[in-house]
Amino acid sequence: MEERELKELLGRLRKKIDRRLEELLPERKEPGARVISAMRYSLFAGGKRLRPILFLLAAEAAGGPAEDLLTFACGLECLHTYSLIHDDLPAMDDDDLRRGRPTCHRAFDEATAILAGDGLQALAFECFTHPDLRARVPAERLVAAIHLVARAAGIHGMVVGQMADLLAEGRRISLEELQYIHRHKTAALIEASVVSGGLLAGAEESVLASLQTYGASLGLAFQIVDDLLDVTGNEEELGKPVGSDERRGKATYPALVGLSAAREKARDLVERALSALSPLGPPAEPLRALALFVLTRKN
Amino acid sequence: MEERELKELLGRLRKKIDRRLEELLPERKEPGARVISAMRYSLFAGGKRLRPILFLLAAEAAGGPAEDLLTFACGLECLHTYSLIHDDLPAMDDDDLRRGRPTCHRAFDEATAILAGDGLQALAFECFTHPDLRARVPAERLVAAIHLVARAAGIHGMVVGQMADLLAEGRRISLEELQYIHRHKTAALIEASVVSGGLLAGAEESVLASLQTYGASLGLAFQIVDDLLDVTGNEEELGKPVGSDERRGKATYPALVGLSAAREKARDLVERALSALSPLGPPAEPLRALALFVLTRKN
Numbered sequence: 001m002e003e004r005e006l007k008e009l010l011g012r013l014r015k016k017i018d019r020r021l022e023e024l025l026p027e028r029k030e031p032g033a034r035v036i037s038a039m040r041y042s043l044f045a046g047g048k049r050l051r052p053i054l055f056l057l058a059a060e061a062a063g064g065p066a067e068d069l070l071t072f073a074c075g076l077e078c079l080h081t082y083s084l085i086h087d088d089l090p091a092m093d094d095d096d097l098r099r100g101r102p103t104c105h106r107a108f109d110e111a112t113a114i115l116a117g118d119g120l121q122a123l124a125f126e127c128f129t130h131p132d133l134r135a136r137v138p139a140e141r142l143v144a145a146i147h148l149v150a151r152a153a154g155i156h157g158m159v160v161g162q163m164a165d166l167l168a169e170g171r172r173i174s175l176e177e178l179q180y181i182h183r184h185k186t187a188a189l190i191e192a193s194v195v196s197g198g199l200l201a202g203a204e205e206s207v208l209a210s211l212q213t214y215g216a217s218l219g220l221a222f223q224i225v226d227d228l229l230d231v232t233g234n235e236e237e238l239g240k241p242v243g244s245d246e247r248r249g250k251a252t253y254p255a256l257v258g259l260s261a262a263r264e265k266a267r268d269l270v271e272r273a274l275s276a277l278s279p280l281g282p283p284a285e286p287l288r289a290l291a292l293f294v295l296t297r298k299n
Numbered sequence: 300m301e302e303r304e305l306k307e308l309l310g311r312l313r314k315k316i317d318r319r320l321e322e323l324l325p326e327r328k329e330p331g332a333r334v335i336s337a338m339r340y341s342l343f344a345g346g347k348r349l350r351p352i353l354f355l356l357a358a359e360a361a362g363g364p365a366e367d368l369l370t371f372a373c374g375l376e377c378l379h380t381y382s383l384i385h386d387d388l389p390a391m392d393d394d395d396l397r398r399g400r401p402t403c404h405r406a407f408d409e410a411t412a413i414l415a416g417d418g419l420q421a422l423a424f425e426c427f428t429h430p431d432l433r434a435r436v437p438a439e440r441l442v443a444a445i446h447l448v449a450r451a452a453g454i455h456g457m458v459v460g461q462m463a464d465l466l467a468e469g470r471r472i473s474l475e476e477l478q479y480i481h482r483h484k485t486a487a488l489i490e491a492s493v494v495s496g497g498l499l500a501g502a503e504e505s506v507l508a509s510l511q512t513y514g515a516s517l518g519l520a521f522q523i524v525d526d527l528l529d530v531t532g533n534e535e536e537l538g539k540p541v542g543s544d545e546r547r548g549k550a551t552y553p554a555l556v557g558l559s560a561a562r563e564k565a566r567d568l569v570e571r572a573l574s575a576l577s578p579l580g581p582p583a584e585p586l587r588a589l590a591l592f593v594l595t596r597k598n
Contacts, residue, residue, distance in 0.1 A: 025454075030459065030463075030479065031459075031462075031463035031466065031467070031476050031479050031480070032458070032459030032460060032461075032462035032463035032466075032479070032483060033459070033462075034462055034466060035454070035458055035459060035462040036454060036459070039454070082417075086413055086414075086417060089410075089413065091408070091409035091410040091413060092410050092413065109390070110390035111388075111390040111391050111465055112462065114385055114388065114390060114391065114413065115385075115458050115461060115462050117417070118381075118385060118416070118417075118420065118453075118458050119453050119454045119458040119459075121417065121420050121421070121453075122420070122449050122450075122452045122453025122454065122457075122458060123449075123453055123454055125424050125445060125449040125453075126446060126449040126450055126453060126454075128445075129442045129443070129445045129446035129449060130446070131446075134439070134442055134443070138438075139437075139438035139439040139441070139442045140433070140438040142438070142442050143428045143433055143438045143441050143442060144428070144433070146424060146427075146428045146445070147425060147428035147429070147430075150421050150422075150424040150425040150428060151421075151425055153421045154417075154418050154420075154421025154422050154424075154425060155324075155334070155335060155338070155418045155421065155422055155425075158421075159331070159334055159414050159417050159418040159421060160329065160330075160331030160332070160334060160335070160418075161331060162331075162414060163330075163331035163332075163333055163334040163411065163414050164329075164330035164331035166410055167330065167331070167333060168330070177330050180329065180330050180331070181330070184331060
């Protein structure tokens with residue numbers, strides 16, 4: 001699949017996801033509606049929708065009707081957005097800008113941003129159990145997929161990863177510790193997005209194993225490229241200042257092993273992701289193209 | 300059921316819940332383990348376990364094998380504990396003490412407390428989909444119950460309720476707005492705990508309707524009694540200073556309608572909760588005793 005074709009596909013999927021998210025989280029008028037506005041502010045801030053797209057492409061690669069699974073995909077984006085809002089908080093990374101706009105706590109206030117993150121995490125699980133999914137997917141598969149995602153978002157993934165990342169700030173850490181951070185903070189949810197797509201599509205064990213290797217490798221590659229962009233990227237394309245990792249003493253792959261070793265590691269991981277997909281044949285073509293695209297992305 | 304008998308039952312259930320929570324969240328040794336310690340600090344701070352107990356008693360009242368549902372019950376306590384940790388944060392209610400001990404962000408730090416709350420919310424959904432439940436409960440029921448709870452914890456319950464509560468601080472609000480706050484912030488999760496117990500036990504529609512009225516009424520009564528205790532309670536029994544609501548200009552039932560009207564309202568609500576249970580007969584006896592106990596509690 002050519003890059004142009006992939007970009008068209010990504011655009012189409014992003015539009016579908018955005019439309020469904022809009023239905024799932026409309027503005028409201030009631031005493032507590034401010035938090036809904038804050039959730040919408042961050043949810044509709046122009047995200048790439050990488051996790052829900054990976055989920056949908058994995059479901060299709062596994063032969064499932066991805067169309068039926070859109071609401072689950074939206075829940076994954078809610079989880080990702082919640083984690084960005086909380087990571088940006090003053091007590092955490094204390095970021096003022098995200099995708100070129102004020103972060104949630106800057107546009108609203110800290111309490112509202114904490115609640116917006118909390119609300120998005122709850123909304124994710126509301127999506128995962130939405131009646132429109134219950135009508136189309138066997139409940140056993142839904143429960144298994146939710147379990148996987150809850151672990152990856154929580155204390156077997158994102159949450160312990162962010163904790164370790166904060167504790168690593170300003171310290172010189174080992175490559176092992178850095179890999180723990182990347183694996184938990186970023187790769188776990190990407191991997192869970194891919195695997196849950198296969199799971200909901202009814203994929204058999206061997207296909208799930210392929211998707212798992214793909215997701216885990218791509219997730220790590222994604223984080224390394226992120227770290228590289230913070231060093232070598234273009235502020236305008238990124239929508240945030242470059243060099244912020246170094247300024248705050250963040251442990252990153254390029255800082256630990258150097259730029260060229262980091263680039264090589266990212267390439268190796270994408271290579272690994274691609275070869276994991278070989279048993280899946282043509283239906284996995286978009287997943288392959290996406291892995292290559294992640295490697296060359298500019299933001 | 301006499302109060303002594305009820306207290307024994309509550310003690311037994313609390314022990315079971317605590318034991319299971321201990322299994323579900325053991326200490327760990329890894330780079331991000333600090334957040335696990337913080338989660339445990341707040342989860343094992345001597346909570347009453349009201350929500351999981353209500354859930355288990357509702358399941359038994361509906362004729363279900365509550366023993367099989369313990370892990371789901373534990374998830375409800377995780378949700379409640381997460382909400383306490385986040386409510387106590389400096390950006391929210393800024394509380395230093397909870398149950399006579401430093402709040403999570405005082406014992407650890409703000410970032411860790413935010414993550415501990417996030418981790419407990421995720422752990423709740425990990426519990427709700429735990430393999431030991433999947434072996435014992437039809438998956439359709441699990442999915443329906445999770446949906447209900449996710450709504451009550453999120454943007455149809457706790458999260459919008461806490462938002463409205465914060466926005467009401469220092470303002471004179473209407474009784475209508477106060478009821479919105481109570482209904483969402485406190486009653487929604489209590490109601491969802493009761494109804495999901497019935498749901499997982501396979502209760503029919505009419506029983507679920509009884510449980511819903513019971514849970515919603517009891518939840519409101521619980522919040523009014525909470526507000527009353529903040530005015531008339533004993534600091535030592537409460538484990539926190541009294542009069543804090545008034546000091547921070549919190550809208551409360553007693554502040555809005557006076558002490559005696561607030562007491563009467565709580566009694567009326569418990570009355571309503573009790574009469575909703577009449578079709579359920581003897582298996583609902585513990586739920587009845589608990590409703591009366593909530594009215595006379597001292598902490």
